[in-house]
Amino acid sequence: MGKRTQIPTVNAGSMADIAFLLLIFFLVTTTIETDAGIDRKLPRENTDPIAIEYKRKNLFPVWVDGEGRLLVKNERIDLKELRSMAISFIDNGGADPNHPDYCDYCMGLRDQTSSDSPSKAIITINTQRETEYGVYIAVQNELVGAYTELRNREANRLYHRNYTDMEEQYQNGQTSLLVKAELKKNIRYLRDLYPLNIVEPQQ
Template sequence: MGRRNIPEVNAGSMADIAFLLLIFFLVTTTFQEDAGINRKLPPMPPPGVTPPIIKQKNLFTVLVNKNNDLLVEEEIMDIKDLRKAAIEFLDNGGGTNEKGEPCTYCKGKKDPESSDHPNKAIISVRNDRETNYKTFMSVQNELVGAYNVLRNREAQRLYQRDFTEMESVVADPQVDESVKEDLKEKMEVIKELFPLKISEAETNN
């Protein structure tokens, strides 16, 4: 019986094929990106500067436990009610700002037990390490949404357009720069009325 010749495998061709498959994989594969929160953080205080004392009534506390339950101002709250509660806190206007001026544009209850002024109002959020990402994002969205409701109101009063609409126009690369600069100035005025102050406390163990 004759000896069968075993065909040789061209190793060079296999390497070329593997390389082409790798390129195909890199080109066609979509890598999922985690959604983030676009937020400008405040600058660090200079060394040796003592942080100002914050009155408890100017602090709106939101705690999220490992079961994704919300404890807002020491009371159990559903996520759907968080935005309204935050708006009432921010818009209360129960006192004055650092200059001793009252909030003339606030439409809240003027409750002396709640926040003095939007410039003093701080929202403190603390999450448990086991809080899921969806709940974390939902809480953030509701709190930022509360600021946007109030900013839109004041933007309509002063400029007859929404603050969030201005943001969209400024972010549009096709809009003329002169238009953007004008809108940015108006947006800064609105931000001064309701400055976004959300404090991320250390995560609970």
């Protein structure tokens, strides 16, 4: 009889170890994108009618009905008017010069029946269940755009550049840590000048 040939076999003993190492590799190197959503503040419950009446001039109520129509301070407006109206309200600076809330950098009309300062100005968005999501997002964009315009104006006055450019540079991974630290301080200061006070009252 001839010599029996042996069939070569693959040693699979370490396959489990290899699979485990590949799993760890993919877990470490894979980045998962998360949707941050839209950050908003919910108002605190306040049952004091005097306090509510006092704050009424600092409120900018925006109503959006089921057909996408806008109502601001009981007046029907177009979406394209919303941003300029919001800027006028936020930047009004109606507080008395001797009051702690007085805004010396505001360039508004200083109407004492409107908002005292950007930190006190609150924009509320009220919607109906039938309101289309696209209309809701368009309203949000206009209101956020109003704050961005005001921050850009102050950034140009203080730092001779746009607020949006500063944010982009801060988010850039190639920006040095030293520059990022300075940008972070300046961006935070601009946000304190014009805080994003957009709330959605609970229905």
